[in-house]
Amino acid sequence: xxxxxxxxxxxxxxxxxxxxxxxxxxxxxxxxxxxxxxxxxxxxxxxxxxxxxxxxxxxxxxxxxxxxxxxxxxxxxxxxxxxxxxxxxxxxxxxxxxxxxxxxxxxxxxxxxxxxxxxxxxxxxxxxxxxxxxxxxxxxxxxxxxxxxxxxxxxxxxxxxxxxxxxxxxxxxxxxxxxxxxxxxxxxxxxxxxxxxxxxxxxxxxxxxxxxxxxxxxxxxxxxxxxxxxxxxxxxxxxxxxxxxxxxxxxxxxxxxxxxxxxxxxxxxxxxxxxxxxxxxxxxxxxxxxxxxxxx
Amino acid sequence: xxxxxxxxxxxxxxxxxxxxxxxxxxxxxxxxxxxxxxxxxxxxxxxxxxxxxxxxxxxxxxxxxxxxxxxxxxxxxxxxxxxxxxxxxxxxxxxxxxxxxxxxxxxxxxxxxxxxxxxxxxxxxxxxxxxxxxxxxxxxxxxxxxxxxxxxxxxxxxxxxxxxxxxxxxxxxxxxxxxxxxxxxxxxxxxxxxxxxxxxxx
Numbered sequence: 001x002x003x004x005x006x007x008x009x010x011x012x013x014x015x016x017x018x019x020x021x022x023x024x025x026x027x028x029x030x031x032x033x034x035x036x037x038x039x040x041x042x043x044x045x046x047x048x049x050x051x052x053x054x055x056x057x058x059x060x061x062x063x064x065x066x067x068x069x070x071x072x073x074x075x076x077x078x079x080x081x082x083x084x085x086x087x088x089x090x091x092x093x094x095x096x097x098x099x100x101x102x103x104x105x106x107x108x109x110x111x112x113x114x115x116x117x118x119x120x121x122x123x124x125x126x127x128x129x130x131x132x133x134x135x136x137x138x139x140x141x142x143x144x145x146x147x148x149x150x151x152x153x154x155x156x157x158x159x160x161x162x163x164x165x166x167x168x169x170x171x172x173x174x175x176x177x178x179x180x181x182x183x184x185x186x187x188x189x190x191x192x193x194x195x196x197x198x199x200x201x202x203x204x205x206x207x208x209x210x211x212x213x214x215x216x217x218x219x220x221x222x223x224x225x226x227x228x229x230x231x232x233x234x235x236x237x238x239x240x241x242x243x244x245x246x247x248x249x250x251x252x253x254x255x256x257x258x259x260x261x262x263x264x265x266x267x268x269x270x271x272x273x274x275x276x277x278x279x280x281x282x283x284x285x286x287x288x289x290x291x292x293x294x295x296x
Numbered sequence: 297x298x299x300x301x302x303x304x305x306x307x308x309x310x311x312x313x314x315x316x317x318x319x320x321x322x323x324x325x326x327x328x329x330x331x332x333x334x335x336x337x338x339x340x341x342x343x344x345x346x347x348x349x350x351x352x353x354x355x356x357x358x359x360x361x362x363x364x365x366x367x368x369x370x371x372x373x374x375x376x377x378x379x380x381x382x383x384x385x386x387x388x389x390x391x392x393x394x395x396x397x398x399x400x401x402x403x404x405x406x407x408x409x410x411x412x413x414x415x416x417x418x419x420x421x422x423x424x425x426x427x428x429x430x431x432x433x434x435x436x437x438x439x440x441x442x443x444x445x446x447x448x449x450x451x452x453x454x455x456x457x458x459x460x461x462x463x464x465x466x467x468x469x470x471x472x473x474x475x476x477x478x479x480x481x482x483x484x485x486x487x488x489x490x491x492x493x494x495x496x497x498x
Contacts (some may be wrong), residue, residue, distance in 0.1 A: 052308065057325075060325070060328065060329070060332075061328075063332055064328045064331070067331070067332060067335050069328055069331045069335075079308065079312030079313055079314075080313075081313065094332055098335060098336050098339040101339040102339050232300060235301075236300065236301060236305075237304075237308070238308075245307070246307045249307065250303050250307075265299045266299035266300035266302070266303045267299070
């Protein structure tokens with residue numbers, strides 16, 4: 001049932017960076033030479049847009065494959081080498097509704113359906129990155145926790161986001177109690193981290209240490225807050241590393257020259273490479289933790 | 297197009313591969329839609345069925361319904377809000393009103409349901425599950441105040457008998473995941489209201 005080489009990105013609360021982290025990690029994996037498949041289990045379907053995929057099936061083929069009407073879900077090329085995607089969207093609510101009625105909310109049945117559908121398109125070397133909807137106990141979110149191998153929880157530092165960590169972790173433990181098998185919790189990564197907010201950072205760290213009960217670590221890596229870089233990259237369907245490359249590749253004229261020629265020039269976030277480097281560091285740390293876990 | 301958009305477009309043209317044409321589905325979109333709709337309808341008509349193992353079935357035994365589902369309907373409703381029955385209010389720590397923002401959210405979902413050709417009731421049912429955590433958390437935080445009665449009536453009209461049955465199960469499931477103190481979830485309230493309205497209309 002569990003997909004060995006898979007990372008589920010989840011948090012009980014929305015807006016904590018799940019989709020952004022999922023997209024960036026998958027692109028980073030593909031840049032490192034691994035085959036990667038993104039799976040969007042969120043009816044909001046933001047993952048495809050973040051990668052610049054506008055026209056897709058809203059999860060319809062995944063629903064069809066999970067229900068057994070199609071042999072496999074439709075796999076979209078993302079334009080990046082070695083990175084493919086199975087899109088989500090509002091159609092997933094049909095799968096969720098059917099699962100509620102058929103399995104009475106028991107996540108194993110739905111997880112099995114989705115896992116079988118996904119395995120039909122995976123290559124042995126693929127890593128799968130799964131984005132989830134913002135709700136613990138939601139059928140799709142639960143299914144991801146049952147079919148995925150590793151769990152990464154992004155969070156911001158406000159209390160609601162932190163409590164979302166606690167909620168998803170409780171759900172992981174409940175599911176493990178029922179099934180006797182638990183997803184491997186890699187750790188919690190702090191998203192939109194503001195280095196200058198020392199008191200907030202200290203409070204958040206303290207809260208996490210007190211509430212994770214040693215079940216999973218708080219990762220050393222953080223994803224720093226860079227509003228312009230994030231807005232610009234999402235708007236153009238690029239992840240952080242690609243935005244940094246774009247900024248580095250773009251040759252800008254001196255402002256007076258551009259003005260003389262009447263040429264509009266792009267402006268880039270000054271710290272375009274900051275977040276790109278953060279994701280590289282995060283990918284390194286996750287790889288190390290997974291390798292260490294496998295060695296034990 | 298801004299300078300950034302233009303630069304990003306050129307960047308993607310240079311760096312990204314052209315998307316390969318996707319293999320055609322063995323089933324046309326319409327045929328697939330029809331099959332999914334039929335499956336949904338069947339699932340909701342026979343909510344007892346479960347294709348998983350015996351062990352799964354054991355795990356998915358229905359939970360005991362929350363006691364509040366038998367609570368009497370309130371009689372001091374106004375046109376714009378609906379007061380929570382006493383037992384529920386007590387369970388919510390003394391809060392006595394449900395939120396006004398939920399109707400807006402579900403109205404938007406109802407429109408989306410139309411857009412994808414899904415029965416509205418099915419979508420509302422799924423949406424309730426999608427948002428169940430946020431409902432619980434916000435209820436606990438005392439953020440719920442009132443609900444638009446017009447919406448609740450509309451919702452009641454959208455739900456058919458089978459959907460009400462499925463929602464009933466959902467409420468049981470939701471209640472199971474909630475802290476004991478807050479087991480009276482807003483879904484229970486709305487379901488109760490729908491039932492009551494339905495009973496009145498019969």
